[in-house]
Amino acid sequence: LLVLVACNPGSDRDPKKNPPSDTQSARRDPIILHYFTWSDYVEPSLLEPFERQYGVKVVVDTFGSNEELLAKLQSGATGYDVAVPSDFMVAIMAREGLLSELDLEKIPNVRFLTDRLQRLPVDPEHRYSIPYLWGTVGIGYNSEVIPAPPQSWAILWDPRYKGRISMLNDQREVLGVALLTIGQSINAKDPEVLERAKSKLLRQKPLVKTYTSETYDQLLVSGEVALAHGWGGTVARAMAERPAVKYVVPKEGGTIWSDCLVVLNSSRHKELAMRLINFLMDPVVAARTTEHLLFASANREANALVKESVRSNPAVYPPEAVLDRLEWMADVGEAIRLYDRAWTELKMK
Amino acid sequence: MADNSVQIREVVKFHGATLAVDRLSLEIRRGEFFSILGPSGAGKTTVLRLLAGFEHPDRGDIWIEGQSMQGVPPNLRPVNLVFQSYALFPHLTVFGNIAFGLEMQRVFKAEIAARVQSALEMVKLTGKERRYPPHLSGGEQQRVALARALVNRPAVVLLDEPLGALDQQLRQEMQVELKTIQEQVGITFIYVTHHQEEALTMSDRLAVMDHGRLLQVGSPQDIYEAPASVFVADFIGVSNRLTGTIDRLDGAACTVTVPDLPPVRVRTPPHLRAGSQVTLLLRAERLELSQDGSRSERENAAPGRVLKSLYNGGDMEYRVRLTERHTWRVRVPNRGAGQKRFLPGEAVFVRWLADEGVVLPE
Amino acid sequence: MADNSVQIREVVKFHGATLAVDRLSLEIRRGEFFSILGPSGAGKTTVLRLLAGFEHPDRGDIWIEGQSMQGVPPNLRPVNLVFQSYALFPHLTVFGNIAFGLEMQRVFKAEIAARVQSALEMVKLTGKERRYPPHLSGGEQQRVALARALVNRPAVVLLDEPLGALDQQLRQEMQVELKTIQEQVGITFIYVTHHQEEALTMSDRLAVMDHGRLLQVGSPQDIYEAPASVFVADFIGVSNRLTGTIDRLDGAACTVTVPDLPPVRVRTPPHLRAGSQVTLLLRAERLELSQDGSRSERENAAPGRVLKSLYNGGDMEYRVRLTERHTWRVRVPNRGAGQKRFLPGEAVFVRWLADEGVVLPE
Amino acid sequence: MRKVQVMSDRRTWLLSASLANLVFLYLPIAVLMVFSFNDSRLSARWEGFTLQWYRALATDDTLMAAVHNSLLVAGISTVIATLLGVGAAVGLERIPPWGRRLVEGAVVLPLVVPEIMMGVALMLFFVLAQVPLSLTTVTIGHAALNLPVVAVIVRARLRKLDPKLEEAARDLGATAWQAFRRVTLPLLWPAILGAVLLSLTLSLDDFIVTFFTAGPGSTTLPLKVYSMVKTGVSPVINALSAVLVLISMVLIALSLALQRKAD
Amino acid sequence: MSVTSIPTSHQVQNPAHRRSGWLLAPAALWMGAFFFLPLLVVLAISFASRGTYGGVEWTFSLANYLNLVDPLYLKIFLRSLVLASLATVFCLLLGFPLAYHMARLPARWQWAWIVLIMIPFWTNFLVRTYAWMFILRTEGLMNQALLSMGLIDTPIEILYTEGAVLIGLVYGYLPFMVLPLYAALARLDYSVVEAAWDLYATAWARFWRVILPLAKPGVIAGCLLVFIPSLGAFITPDILGGGKTMMVGNLIQHEYLVVRDWPFGSAISFVLMGAVLLSAVLYLKMGRDGAEW
Numbered sequence A: 001l002l003v004l005v006a007c008n009p010g011s012d013r014d015p016k017k018n019p020p021s022d023t024q025s026a027r028r029d030p031i032i033l034h035y036f037t038w039s040d041y042v043e044p045s046l047l048e049p050f051e052r053q054y055g056v057k058v059v060v061d062t063f064g065s066n067e068e069l070l071a072k073l074q075s076g077a078t079g080y081d082v083a084v085p086s087d088f089m090v091a092i093m094a095r096e097g098l099l100s101e102l103d104l105e106k107i108p109n110v111r112f113l114t115d116r117l118q119r120l121p122v123d124p125e126h127r128y129s130i131p132y133l134w135g136t137v138g139i140g141y142n143s144e145v146i147p148a149p150p151q152s153w154a155i156l157w158d159p160r161y162k163g164r165i166s167m168l169n170d171q172r173e174v175l176g177v178a179l180l181t182i183g184q185s186i187n188a189k190d191p192e193v194l195e196r197a198k199s200k201l202l203r204q205k206p207l208v209k210t211y212t213s214e215t216y217d218q219l220l221v222s223g224e225v226a227l228a229h230g231w232g233g234t235v236a237r238a239m240a241e242r243p244a245v246k247y248v249v250p251k252e253g254g255t256i257w258s259d260c261l262v263v264l265n266s267s268r269h270k271e272l273a274m275r276l277i278n279f280l281m282d283p284v285v286a287a288r289t290t291e292h293l294l295f296a297s298a299n300r301e302a303n304a305l306v307k308e309s310v311r312s313n314p315a316v317y318p319p320e321a322v323l324d325r326l327e328w329m330a331d332v333g334e335a336i337r338l339y340d341r342a343w344t345e346l347k348m349k
Numbered sequence B, C: 001m002a003d004n005s006v007q008i009r010e011v012v013k014f015h016g017a018t019l020a021v022d023r024l025s026l027e028i029r030r031g032e033f034f035s036i037l038g039p040s041g042a043g044k045t046t047v048l049r050l051l052a053g054f055e056h057p058d059r060g061d062i063w064i065e066g067q068s069m070q071g072v073p074p075n076l077r078p079v080n081l082v083f084q085s086y087a088l089f090p091h092l093t094v095f096g097n098i099a100f101g102l103e104m105q106r107v108f109k110a111e112i113a114a115r116v117q118s119a120l121e122m123v124k125l126t127g128k129e130r131r132y133p134p135h136l137s138g139g140e141q142q143r144v145a146l147a148r149a150l151v152n153r154p155a156v157v158l159l160d161e162p163l164g165a166l167d168q169q170l171r172q173e174m175q176v177e178l179k180t181i182q183e184q185v186g187i188t189f190i191y192v193t194h195h196q197e198e199a200l201t202m203s204d205r206l207a208v209m210d211h212g213r214l215l216q217v218g219s220p221q222d223i224y225e226a227p228a229s230v231f232v233a234d235f236i237g238v239s240n241r242l243t244g245t246i247d248r249l250d251g252a253a254c255t256v257t258v259p260d261l262p263p264v265r266v267r268t269p270p271h272l273r274a275g276s277q278v279t280l281l282l283r284a285e286r287l288e289l290s291q292d293g294s295r296s297e298r299e300n301a302a303p304g305r306v307l308k309s310l311y312n313g314g315d316m317e318y319r320v321r322l323t324e325r326h327t328w329r330v331r332v333p334n335r336g337a338g339q340k341r342f343l344p345g346e347a348v349f350v351r352w353l354a355d356e357g358v359v360l361p362e
Numbered sequence D: 001m002r003k004v005q006v007m008s009d010r011r012t013w014l015l016s017a018s019l020a021n022l023v024f025l026y027l028p029i030a031v032l033m034v035f036s037f038n039d040s041r042l043s044a045r046w047e048g049f050t051l052q053w054y055r056a057l058a059t060d061d062t063l064m065a066a067v068h069n070s071l072l073v074a075g076i077s078t079v080i081a082t083l084l085g086v087g088a089a090v091g092l093e094r095i096p097p098w099g100r101r102l103v104e105g106a107v108v109l110p111l112v113v114p115e116i117m118m119g120v121a122l123m124l125f126f127v128l129a130q131v132p133l134s135l136t137t138v139t140i141g142h143a144a145l146n147l148p149v150v151a152v153i154v155r156a157r158l159r160k161l162d163p164k165l166e167e168a169a170r171d172l173g174a175t176a177w178q179a180f181r182r183v184t185l186p187l188l189w190p191a192i193l194g195a196v197l198l199s200l201t202l203s204l205d206d207f208i209v210t211f212f213t214a215g216p217g218s219t220t221l222p223l224k225v226y227s228m229v230k231t232g233v234s235p236v237i238n239a240l241s242a243v244l245v246l247i248s249m250v251l252i253a254l255s256l257a258l259q260r261k262a263d
Numbered sequence E: 001m002s003v004t005s006i007p008t009s010h011q012v013q014n015p016a017h018r019r020s021g022w023l024l025a026p027a028a029l030w031m032g033a034f035f036f037l038p039l040l041v042v043l044a045i046s047f048a049s050r051g052t053y054g055g056v057e058w059t060f061s062l063a064n065y066l067n068l069v070d071p072l073y074l075k076i077f078l079r080s081l082v083l084a085s086l087a088t089v090f091c092l093l094l095g096f097p098l099a100y101h102m103a104r105l106p107a108r109w110q111w112a113w114i115v116l117i118m119i120p121f122w123t124n125f126l127v128r129t130y131a132w133m134f135i136l137r138t139e140g141l142m143n144q145a146l147l148s149m150g151l152i153d154t155p156i157e158i159l160y161t162e163g164a165v166l167i168g169l170v171y172g173y174l175p176f177m178v179l180p181l182y183a184a185l186a187r188l189d190y191s192v193v194e195a196a197w198d199l200y201a202t203a204w205a206r207f208w209r210v211i212l213p214l215a216k217p218g219v220i221a222g223c224l225l226v227f228i229p230s231l232g233a234f235i236t237p238d239i240l241g242g243g244k245t246m247m248v249g250n251l252i253q254h255e256y257l258v259v260r261d262w263p264f265g266s267a268i269s270f271v272l273m274g275a276v277l278l279s280a281v282l283y284l285k286m287g288r289d290g291a292e293w
């Protein structure tokens, strides 16, 4: 029973029992706001104006994957105020009661959101989250080896590129590609469909050099792989080092993702947390972040401020035509077992 | 009790199932050089550890300088132990080792320096105080261990085979030094060894132990000349043994009949009568070899044949076969070229005075 | 060379800057029990290690059984070493230890079993072959080490103070056993020790070493009775020393003048003339104490005063002070109650025959 | 000379095998050092020499904070693990044999548990006990991780110590504590130093247990580095590693030189 | 002979010492609180089941353990076992000469070598592993060196194979092999080796018949310290192995973090732990004399 409680920390950490004590503690120490985000998502100097304005100190902690974030919060780690989960994780976290409802009044900058991200399937009302940065999953390729942009995900099954293909080391994304090639949704739950996707991947495995979510930018730059299944922003960073690297989202479509700003239910400074979100949504701040990270901003005004070289990069800002073909990844519930099984079998063959 | 430095009363000590010390009672006088002698496993070390306070008697009690030692931990006892392997602190210099006990007693720095210095002089190690024990020779280490105990001016110094690890040459030198130091400082020494000659030469009195039991206590002469048992006689010195029956008692002397040997004349032992079974012990160096087989009231002679002769430097040891069951060891002082040498195979008589030999009731 | 088991020719060996063996030449006969005697650091172990092949001569060479050992590694030499600390394999049983050498030589299983069994019998360890060395007593370990070497029937067995770690009792027993075994198997034994008595009793011949140099080689009697130097005499047995001038040479005997002492009569040494400075060595056990001070051509007497008497069991040792510079040790066999005992402070004469004593040129 | 030949044949063989080991150990270190001067954010190719990563290192406050946290955690957890571990090793020597066997088994167990489970277990435990995750919990976790290591190393050394030394001290008037403090402890130093070294190493580089037990504001260097994987691990980390390795090398060289002087 | 029983040093129990048994207490409390209690929590969880969206559903069942009896998982276990064993063997082969060499050096140099061996591990694991990627890849340092030396004509594809995982594991755990080996070898009485030599043993026989058996406690300790973490490794297989194979470590990590099935992850961990403990106990039983840790 205790364990259950532990895993649902939101329930015993009723915010009403811990009323925000911003004003009290402000006199003794500066309030510390804990911002839990991806590494590099924020340049420390960017936060200085915010810290000055509100007399707070923002401490940044970083995580490496959505799973890590969830594991941490689900277990009951408290003390974080603002976090940046990806879209599908927002749904999970909301269901687990980890997120605090937002008061959009306190986040006026929400008005800058681009239309496409206004109504995210996971949280159309922005009750818990506000999209912050977004991007796509596609193919990074070496145009010296493959002069014409690949039209289809099927190129990843082309035996000519045996040993020069890298895939993300992520079960949903990889199975997603297979599902797309057989004309299914990336959120398919039908066991038979998943079985087909799996066998497709098994056929691909001999061609794959590595499953990696981290180092394919290096591999593209060094020329060790010609085709890399990966995130646009990461490919964009490879492009900067080696112009021959190009990015495309094939015609079957691909995943669109968005990292969203949320306030955690266990936060003791929700008020300030929302102010921080608002600050991060500021067009100037957001533009700086995009230029630095090469992930597209969810902020319309910011996009206007981003420098041209970035804005015209298809790996950062995909063309409109592409945008229509993108699909959000949704939680598949119990079907995750099927994905899991397929993934394990893929790895063990 | 006033003269007694140490009193051990009916002490019993078990190690698990082994009876290491068995109803031991012993009184050791102040200023005495007292040795405990016995074979390996006799319980000698256990006695010292009981005195030092590392072990506690299962029964009986121990008094040191008129104080009961019951419940007194080692650090509060007026005794110091010199360990067999020295147990010098390898991380401290010679000075640090010797000063250790004084530092523990919170003696003033200046006094420590002075006392360590004089202890170093006593053991002739002046000038080596900065050395570390591993860089000392065995003999030097031994002297540091001794100085480390003596510098505290304990009532009793316990020494557990302190010379066991030294070579013979050094051992003899150190025996003399130890004895000299003991006489100089007048502290009670309790000295454990299984080297008989050492115990005889150095001690005022000595105790022989075996299997945790006290077999005999007395002066070196008491022990050597009048061993109380065959074990003691065998353990100290080289003895030849005869078993026979008292045949005739005539005043001061009597005759013992031994199978296969001519009758043997011995001094009449007290409390024995004709017909008693006795064991007769003869020291190897009290026998003589000769070609003359004449016997008398005062002198015995038994015929035999030399089996082997061993050259020892100071003396010769002959193995002489008397009968099927009796092969004796005879030690003859080596008097140089003039002396008659017996060769293996030669027929000889072993001769000895009737006064010699110890008679023990069977 | 046919009789020579081992031949060491002008061997020099440095350990870093230390000259451990200095131009050593030695021939050891087949089947001989040969001892090497010397103080700690003399280079004894180094000699054995050179023979076994663990060290290589910096100069000179070594022949064993007529073969030069140059470049021959230890595993191919027909010698086996019994280490001072035994160096038994702790992970092997007694059987495994003894069988090791045979297994390395790929002897058949059945033969190994038989040979190990007979080696065990020889060292009286039958029945203990399943034990591990840590569960054996010191004496038993020693015998395993010996059996481990002998079972290979090497041409030479090298023994490095094999009895050093044993207590006196055991040591004496093992001396006899070792000697018996050697006579039985007839293998050449090279035996290193710093225990003089042991070397004298056991050896056919022996060598005395110091500082890497060979001082004297000879039979035990040669060495004891005619030491070639003061060092040898001092190292083996107890000697008293006098320095004086040859005064008068009259045929077989001569007179030596020693300051503060009456003139001393000695056998005339060869190659010396009147006026030569000489050192006279007198063995402690060749001296006598008496109240009679008469002197003659054949006998010397010098007055002195007893300083101390030590009871040794088999004999008494007196320290007698003759002059300021001469305090002598006199060993008198202990002949029991009938004998005259001298007390400290008593005036006595030390007497000895003119035949005794060794004269060495200064 | 012959001697030199025979002896040194084996010696050279051993020495070259050992040096080969060192090359193996240091090869990646050399590579990462080289890349710390590479003018490219992705360590994919050599793009030219630069000192920018060292400059960045000097000004990167969050990285410095992470280093600071790492050192703090490693330092304190090592102190705790060492104190308790030495206590355990010493205490173990002094309890009845049956208890000793039990405790020995219990000490081996943590070495057998998959680290991730240990992390999860600790995290759940802290949450159940309502202890907020922080640097303190990280430190506690590391101490629990390192304690058995210290105990094992120190115990091995303790068993080689002559128990007579402590008895000698007692005999010379030292109380039990003094005997331990003045005799046993100094003799255990080499082992304790070794244990400290290993404990520091394990703690400094630990990711898994740290990850699960860390709370807000307790990012250590490994956490920081692992979180960089999404956007690429910056060569600043290479620069940092290079600096660390160089400092340690200088420290060893110094201590060797000092010891030589002391001899 | 009067010596019948020789008390070995660790049997000797000084009663005066018994009192200081309390020194064990702080460590026992610490490990009890921060290791054994948490372990019990996880043990309990391993019998529960996963909630629909992760988390723990508190129903007692053996399902997690039964699920493991599946050829797929057995295969993962087996493969991990093989790889971890290989890593252990290679560590032993590499580490032994090094440890032996260190043990025979003067004390001062021994220290220097120990520290020298530890230093690489004061850098970050991930960065070191990336460096290995650079060394091993097709156009990497190793291939270039081999090509230029003319040892090979075409680059060896080693990165993203199990070979690379093996190299990574050996690299990562080599010190854990060397240190215990060194400790055991430093204790070895060299005269025993000479005795073997004198008894006709060749270099190989001396090593095999004497040195190795005597270093056994160190070998066992070292092997355990390499084998166990190798089994649990998941970053090395992912990065150097190209994520193409799964080891038990990956599986556990996957269950805990990706699938968020903590009960199953815990069950796998306990089975792994049990298997390792069992084999360790068996191994120690076989070599009784090596039974000191």
Ligand SMILES: Nc1ncnc2c1ncn2[C@@H]1O[C@H](COP(=O)(O)OP(=O)(O)OP(=O)(O)O)[C@@H](O)[C@H]1O
Residues within 6 Å of the ligand: B015, B016, B018, B019, B020, B038, B039, B040, B041, B042, B043, B044, B045, B046, B047, B194, E005, E006, E007, E011, E012, E013
């Ligand atoms: N700590 C112990 N545990 C069990 N038995 C012991 C212990 N200490 C001594 N013994 C046993 O008690 C007996 C007496 O041992 P003790 O050490 O006193 O003999 P010793 O006379 O000093 O022998 P040695 O001459 O060999 O030193 C022996 O049988 C020994 O085995």
Ligand SMILES: Nc1ncnc2c1ncn2[C@@H]1O[C@H](COP(=O)(O)OP(=O)(O)OP(=O)(O)O)[C@@H](O)[C@H]1O
Residues within 6 Å of the ligand: C015, C016, C018, C019, C020, C038, C039, C040, C041, C042, C043, C044, C045, C046, C047, C194
């Ligand atoms: N490995 C070595 N390195 C340096 N010096 C050595 C070595 N072995 C021996 N020596 C030195 O060589 C000399 C002779 O040593 P050796 O061991 O042969 O003497 P020993 O006669 O056997 O002495 P002991 O009776 O003490 O065993 C000594 O001065 C010793 O210090």
Ligand SMILES: [Mg+2]
Residues within 6 Å of the ligand: B044, B045, B046, B160
């Ligand atoms: Mg004893």
Ligand SMILES: [Mg+2]
Residues within 6 Å of the ligand: C044, C045, C046
């Ligand atoms: Mg020697």
